[in-house]
Amino acid sequence: MSKTDRIIRLKTVLDRTGLSRSTLYRKIDEGSFPRQIPISARGTGWRESAVERWIADPMGYDTDDLDGLA
Numbered sequence: 001m002s003k004t005d006r007i008i009r010l011k012t013v014l015d016r017t018g019l020s021r022s023t024l025y026r027k028i029d030e031g032s033f034p035r036q037i038p039i040s041a042r043g044t045g046w047r048e049s050a051v052e053r054w055i056a057d058p059m060g061y062d063t064d065d066l067d068g069l070a
Contacts, residue, residue: 007045031063
């Protein structure tokens with residue numbers, strides 16, 4: 001994660017992608033959307049850079065391509 005990379009929450013991810021909550025979680029399960037990361041005991045977020053990569057190429061995004069970047 002670069003030092004300028006931010007963690008964004010669910011509402012922001014949904015607003016930026018236009019996906020519904022259920023579609024977002026289905027895509028995560030399929031491996032076609034970035035997984036969330038824990039930010040507290042009960043909270044999660046997404047790396048802004050990962051979401052931006054998905055927005056740039058949603059059909060070509062594959063979490064398997066990012067195994068070494070976590």
